[in-house]
Amino acid sequence: ASSVDSSGVTEGFFYASEATPQIKSIGVLNSTYRFSSARAINDAGIIVGVSIESTSPTTYRAIAYDMASEKLVNLNNLIDCSQSLSERWTLVEAVAV
Numbered sequence: 001a002s003s004v005d006s007s008g009v010t011e012g013f014f015y016a017s018e019a020t021p022q023i024k025s026i027g028v029l030n031s032t033y034r035f036s037s038a039r040a041i042n043d044a045g046i047i048v049g050v051s052i053e054s055t056s057p058t059t060y061r062a063i064a065y066d067m068a069s070e071k072l073v074n075l076n077n078l079i080d081c082s083q084s085l086s087e088r089w090t091l092v093e094a095v096a097v
Helices: none
Strands: 012-016 022-027 033-041 046-053 060-066 071-074
Touching (some): 012 033, 012 046, 022 060
Antiparallel strands (some): 012 022, 046 060, 060 071
16 A cells, blocks of 8 residues: 555555556545555456545445456445345455455
């Protein structure tokens, strides 16, 4: 993770070995999330990690970033959350892909 300015937002990043190599950010889920961190990447260009909400109480969410589409998704949106709260899963961090 790295911070590029004084805003306090820290974002996960990856090295893109394109025609002009560069460091690219994976972003954060939305404006209430002030932190993300990249944990792993696979050969298909999928990066996984965590995004952390800055409001109290602190909320952690597992994320995936697709280098091809440049989209960051909350992995919780990909699972069935129609169960009761006591039976519901919450993915807080992805560490491997």
